[in-house]
Amino acid sequence: MSQQVLQHLAELESQLQQAKLWQAEPVEAQALASTQPFCCDTLRFEQWLQFVFIPKIQQMIQAGQSLPTNIAIAPMAEVAFADHPQQQALFSKLNEIDTVISAGGEKSC
Numbered sequence: 001m002s003q004q005v006l007q008h009l010a011e012l013e014s015q016l017q018q019a020k021l022w023q024a025e026p027v028e029a030q031a032l033a034s035t036q037p038f039c040c041d042t043l044r045f046e047q048w049l050q051f052v053f054i055p056k057i058q059q060m061i062q063a064g065q066s067l068p069t070n071i072a073i074a075p076m077a078e079v080a081f082a083d084h085p086q087q088q089a090l091f092s093k094l095n096e097i098d099t100v101i102s103a104g105g106e107k108s109c
Contacts (some may be wrong), residue, residue: 021046045080
């Protein structure tokens with residue numbers, strides 16, 4: 001399951017790059033210190049995916065930690081990318097990630 005999640009994260013990264021939503025420069029550390037869901041007060045959703053979500057899930061897998069058992073990121077993507085031409089592809093990939101993590105969140109493979 002871990003390899004499957006890592007593959008989905010790599011595909012998400014690729015899709016974000018193709019959609020011109022991947023940022024070359026890191027964000028400031030204080031922007032990452034937000035306590036709001038998705039760091040919505042300090043980051044755009046694509047920044048949260050790049051600088052918080054993807055690295056955190058990768059770190060959890062590398063450390064052998066259990067992944068969350070119930071995530072729902074796709075609905076946020078539907079809103080955040082509503083006007084983006086690649087909205088449907090991004091939503092679909094995040095929906096797949098939601099499904100694969102939620103389905104096997106308690107298993108560490």
